Amino acid sequence: MLGHNNLPDSSNMCHETTSVGLKKVIGSPVGTCQIEDFDECDAIFYLGQNPGTNSPRILHPLQEAVKRGCKIVTFNPVKEAGLVEFINPQSPVEMVTRKATRLSHLYLQVRPGGDIAALMGVCKHVLARADRDPDLLDKDFLAQHTAGFAEFRDKVAATDWAELEAASGVTRAEMEAAGDVYAEAKAVIGIYGMGLTQQVHGSEAIGLLVNLLLLRGNIGRLGTGCSPIRGHSNVQGQRSVGVTEKVSLAPVEKYREVLGLETPPEDGHNTHAFLEALLAGRNRAYVGLGGNLAMAVPDHAMVHEAWGQMDLTVHIATRLNHTHLLPGKESWILPCLVRSEEDTQNGTSQFVSIEDSFSHVYSSMGRRSPASKHLMSETAIVCELAKATLPANPRWHWDAWRADYARIRDLIARTYPDEFFEMDVRMHKPGGFYRGNDARDRIWHTASGKAEFTTPTALNAGPDGDALRLITLRSNDQFNTTIYGHSDRLRGLSGERTVLLISPREMARLGLGKGQRVTLVTAMEEDYRRAVGGLKVVPFDLPDGCVAGYFPELNPLVPLSLRDKLSDTPASKAVPVRIEA
Ligand SMILES: Nc1nc2c(c(=O)[nH]1)N[C@H]1C(S)=C(S)[C@@H](COP(=O)(O)OP(=O)(O)OC[C@H]3O[C@@H](n4cnc5c(=O)[nH]c(N)nc54)[C@H](O)[C@@H]3O)O[C@H]1N2
Ligand SMILES: Nc1nc2c(c(=O)[nH]1)N[C@H]1C(S)=C(S)[C@@H](COP(=O)(O)OP(=O)(O)OC[C@H]3O[C@@H](n4cnc5c(=O)[nH]c(N)nc54)[C@H](O)[C@@H]3O)O[C@H]1N2
Numbered sequence: 001m002l003g004h005n006n007l008p009d010s011s012n013m014c015h016e017t018t019s020v021g022l023k024k025v026i027g028s029p030v031g032t033c034q035i036e037d038f039d040e041c042d043a044i045f046y047l048g049q050n051p052g053t054n055s056p057r058i059l060h061p062l063q064e065a066v067k068r069g070c071k072i073v074t075f076n077p078v079k080e081a082g083l084v085e086f087i088n089p090q091s092p093v094e095m096v097t098r099k100a101t102r103l104s105h106l107y108l109q110v111r112p113g114g115d116i117a118a119l120m121g122v123c124k125h126v127l128a129r130a131d132r133d134p135d136l137l138d139k140d141f142l143a144q145h146t147a148g149f150a151e152f153r154d155k156v157a158a159t160d161w162a163e164l165e166a167a168s169g170v171t172r173a174e175m176e177a178a179g180d181v182y183a184e185a186k187a188v189i190g191i192y193g194m195g196l197t198q199q200v201h202g203s204e205a206i207g208l209l210v211n212l213l214l215l216r217g218n219i220g221r222l223g224t225g226c227s228p229i230r231g232h233s234n235v236q237g238q239r240s241v242g243v244t245e246k247v248s249l250a251p252v253e254k255y256r257e258v259l260g261l262e263t264p265p266e267d268g269h270n271t272h273a274f275l276e277a278l279l280a281g282r283n284r285a286y287v288g289l290g291g292n293l294a295m296a297v298p299d300h301a302m303v304h305e306a307w308g309q310m311d312l313t314v315h316i317a318t319r320l321n322h323t324h325l326l327p328g329k330e331s332w333i334l335p336c337l338v339r340s341e342e343d344t345q346n347g348t349s350q351f352v353s354i355e356d357s358f359s360h361v362y363s364s365m366g367r368r369s370p371a372s373k374h375l376m377s378e379t380a381i382v383c384e385l386a387k388a389t390l391p392a393n394p395r396w397h398w399d400a401w402r403a404d405y406a407r408i409r410d411l412i413a414r415t416y417p418d419e420f421f422e423m424d425v426r427m428h429k430p431g432g433f434y435r436g437n438d439a440r441d442r443i444w445h446t447a448s449g450k451a452e453f454t455t456p457t458a459l460n461a462g463p464d465g466d467a468l469r470l471i472t473l474r475s476n477d478q479f480n481t482t483i484y485g486h487s488d489r490l491r492g493l494s495g496e497r498t499v500l501l502i503s504p505r506e507m508a509r510l511g512l513g514k515g516q517r518v519t520l521v522t523a524m525e526e527d528y529r530r531a532v533g534g535l536k537v538v539p540f541d542l543p544d545g546c547v548a549g550y551f552p553e554l555n556p557l558v559p560l561s562l563r564d565k566l567s568d569t570p571a572s573k574a575v576p577v578r579i580e581a
C-alpha cells in the first residue's frame with residue numbers, strides 16, 4: 001500500500017534456492033512429501049541437513065523408518081552424530097539401555113558442493129544397471145511426465161568416474177553402493193537443507209536430487225517425494241500468502257479486486273538487492289518485522305558501516321539484538337508479543353495461522369500472560385503504523401482488521417480462493433488443513449508442463465578454483481543469530497565458538513598445531529580484505545580441502561557476490577578462504 005514491493009526476508013538467505021530452483025524443475029516451490037510417506041518409503045537420500053540439532057522432530061519418523069528396514073543414505077562433509085545414530089529421548093528403554101538406532105546405512109562424506117557429482121555418480125550407476133535390467137527405470141513415467149532425460153543421460157555417459165570422484169570427494173565404490181540402494185528401493189524420499197541451498201550452484205544440486213528421484217518415478221506416489229526441511233517457523237507460510245518481491249508470484253489482479261490496490265509493475269528488492277542498494281547509499285529506510293538482518297547477512301562488516309546511514313530504521317521485535325544497536329538517523333525499536341503470549345484484541349483472544357514444511361496450515365493461540373501489559377501484537381503495530389502513514393481508503397479497514405484477525409484471514413481466502421477457501425474454519429480442525437501440492441498429483445507447473453531433468457553446468461556446486469572451502473555451521477546452542485551457550489554437544493565441541501575446524505591431514509599439510517590461533521581470510525580476487533582473526537585450530541573429522549566454523553561469527557568472510565546463480569541465496573557453505581598463521 002506504500003507503493004513498493006521491497007520485501008527482503010530470511011528466506012532469501014535460506015530456502016530461496018528451493019522457492020526458485022525446486023519450482024523450476026517440478027513446478028512446486030515447496031516439498032511434496034506428507035508424513036505418511038515416511039511410513040512407506042524404502043530409502044531416504046538425506047543431503048546437507050543436520051536434524052539432530054536443527055530439526056530433532058524429524059528424527060523420530062526417521063528412526064521408525066529405519067526400524068522397518070528403510071535405508072538412509074546421507075551426504076554430508078561433516079559426520080553429524082544425529083545422522084549416524086539416534087537414541088529416542090522419549091523412549092525410557094532406549095534411554096536406560098543407551099541402545100541407539102544406527103541411522104545412516106551409508107554416509108558419503110562429500111566435499112563442500114560435492115553433491116552434484118556424487119548424485120551424478122549415483123545416477124550413472126543406476127543407468128548402467130538399467131542397461132542390463134530394462135525394467136529398472138520407470139519408462140512410462142519418464143515418457144509421460146518428464147522432459148530433458150536424454151540430454152541428462154548423454155551428459156552422464158560423457159562424464160567419467162575420475163571426474164566424478166574429483167568433484168565429489170567420494171569414491172566410485174561409495175557412489176555405486178548408494179546407486180544400489182536406490183535401484184533396490186521401490187519408494188524413495190529425497191531430503192535436503194542448507195548444505196544444498198547455500199551454494200553457488202545450489203539450484204542445480206537440487207535439480208540433480210530431483211533427477212535421481214525422477215529415474216524411477218519417485219515423485220507423486222505414496223512413500224516418495226522431495227522434502228526440503230524449513231527453518232524459521234513460518235518462512236513457508238509467508239510465501240504462500242504472497243509476501244514476495246517478485247511480481248510474477250504475486251496475485252496482483254486479486255490485490256486490485258479485493259483491496260483496490262495497484263502494485264508496482266517491476267520486481268522489488270530481495271535481500272541481495274537490498275544490501276546492494278544499502279551499500280550504494282540508495283536505501284533510505286528499513287522496517288523489520290523480526291530478524292537480526294545485519295548479523296545474518298554476508299559481508300556484515302561492510303553492512304554494519306552502511307546501516308547507520310539510513311534515514312529511518314524501525315524494528316518490530318520480541319527480543320533485543322545486535323541490529324537494533326545500529327540505529328539509522330531516526331530509529332525505533334517496537335517490542336511485540338511472542339506467539340506463545342496471549343494476544344487479546346477488543347476483549348477477545350486472537351488466533352494466528354502457521355504453515356509447516358508439509359504444507360499444513362493450522363491455528364495457534366498464545367496462552368502465557370504477556371511479559372508486560374504495554375506490549376502490542378505484531379498485527380496491532382503494523383495496523384497502527386499503516387493508519388499513521390497511509391491515506392484513508394474506504395476498502396482498507398485497519399481498525400477492524402486489528403480487532404479481529406479472522407477478517408485478515410478472510411482477505412487471504414478471497415485472494416487465494418483455491419487453497420485458502422474457508423481458511424478461518426478449516427485451520428481450527430485437528431492438524432489444520434493440507435494446502436495441497438499439484439506436483440504430488442503429477443501436475444507440473446513448469447515451463448514445459450513436465451518435471452524437468454537438470455543437465456548440470458558444473459560438477460561441483462561450489463565456487464571455481466581450488467582454494468580451501470569454509471562451511472559455516474550452526475551449533476546446538478544457538479538459534480540462528482541468538483547464541484544460548486557455548487556447547488555443540490552432538491559434535492563433541494564446547495567452551496568456545498571462535499574455532500576453526502580442520503582435518504588432521506590438512507593441519508599437517510599446512511603446518512598448523514592444535515590450539516594455535518589463526519586468521520581466516522577470504523580468497524577471492526576483490527580489492528576488499530575480508531578477515532576474521534583469533535580463531536582456534538581444532539582438529540575435526542572433515543574431508544580434505546575444507547574447513548568449518550560458526551555462523552554468524554564468520555559472516556564477515558562471506559562475500560555478497562558469492563551466491564546461488566538462480567535465486568541469489570548467499571553461498572555460505574563453500575566460501576573460498578586461506579589461513580594466515
Ligand atoms: N537449534 C537450532 N535449530 C535450528 C536453527 C538454529 O540455528 N538452531 N536454525 C533454523 C533455520 S532458519 C534453518 S534454515 C534450519 C537449518 O538447518 P540445516 O539445513 O541443517 O542447516 P545448517 O546447520 O546450516 O547445515 C546444514 C548441514 O549441511 C552440511 N553441509 C555443508 N556443506 C555441505 C555440502 O556441500 N553438501 C552437503 N551434502 N552437506 C553440506 C553441514 O555439515 C550441516 O550438517 O535449522 C532451523 N533450526
Ligand atoms: N554464514 C551464514 N549465514 C547465514 C546462515 C548460514 O547458515 N550461514 N543461515 C541463514 C538462514 S538459513 C537464515 S533463516 C537467516 C536468519 O536470519 P534472521 O531471520 O535475520 O535472524 P534470526 O537470528 O533468526 O532473527 C532473530 C530475531 O528475530 C526477532 N524475533 C524472534 N521471534 C520473533 C517474532 O515472533 N516476531 C518478531 N517480530 N520478531 C521476532 C528477535 O529480535 C530475534 O533476535 O540467517 C542466514 N545467514
Ligand SMILES: [Mo]
Pocket residue numbers: 010013014015230231232
Ligand atoms: Mo533458515
